[in-house]
Amino acid sequence: MRRRLRRHRLDAEVQLNMAAMLDMAFQLLAFFILTFRPSPFEGQLLLRLPPPVPLARPMMPLPDDQVPTNPNALFQKSLDIWLPADAAGGLSGARVGLSDAFSGPANSVNLAKLDAVLRQVFALQGDEVDQVMLHVAPGLLYEDLMKIIDVCMRQKLPDGRPVRTINFTELTQPSDGN
């Protein structure tokens, strides 16, 4: 009698109610679908910036009477790039050391010119450059600044390493009468 009862229990088919579990699963699925928002692909540019040092630079590159006789003097530690801005905040030109890279907006043609100038400079004097120092006009829009940084990041030192030490400082406005 006992044996028969045990066998009867073992043969009984267990039926789980899947509908309840499916309801819950669909609710979870709905939550994840509604809250799903793929984040845009963002890159980043890593910089190490030293503590602030007071700087007073002219708005434009050195006047004629202050230009060093040795043109390599500006490249001893840092490669200086001056970036003035127009009234709308767009880039109005770029000067690398003592020579104009281009004048006008930061379009692809002008950026290619800057790229060519920087390539030449790094090919000749890359060993002497510790950092690229960008002297940026206060009103220059971040978008144009990043385009210049992009060009600088593409440069390579003579040993093949990419340029990664980039710093920037604010250009001071020239005082009236000077």
Added chain:
Amino acid sequence: MLHSARAEPNLVPILDMVFQLITFFMLVVNFKGAETDQSLELPVLGSARPVDTKGEENLLVLNIDSLGRLKVYGAIKDVKNYIASEARNEADKLAIRKEGFKRGDDLPATVVIRADKAIPFKLLNEIVRVCQENGYRKFSLKAVSQREER
């Protein structure tokens, strides 16, 4: 006779599929998205690449709009107070965890700057300067690698 027939569909395959979908969404869910302001238009930078810090470094994410306002989880905060308080908290943690760390030492955390492309350099530079005055030295400028349709 036909009316009394009871249909019992097999729900196991659909349940399997639903669980697979749930697993997918759970894996791709991004909880960090809340701290990034997606309304900002980041500049486009071709050479921008994602850098994996492998969770070793603390990040201070600053969302800065075109007017130079700092937004934290959508709320506008005072730049100096917020950065100073974050730096204090970071220094307090390091003083406990890291041997030899003194107040005033450089902070190892990276400041992630997510600035709108229309912000003038002057406003951005002021924020960078505040960070530097509070001990931050490492900065990461965020950009998108290509223009995305919004």
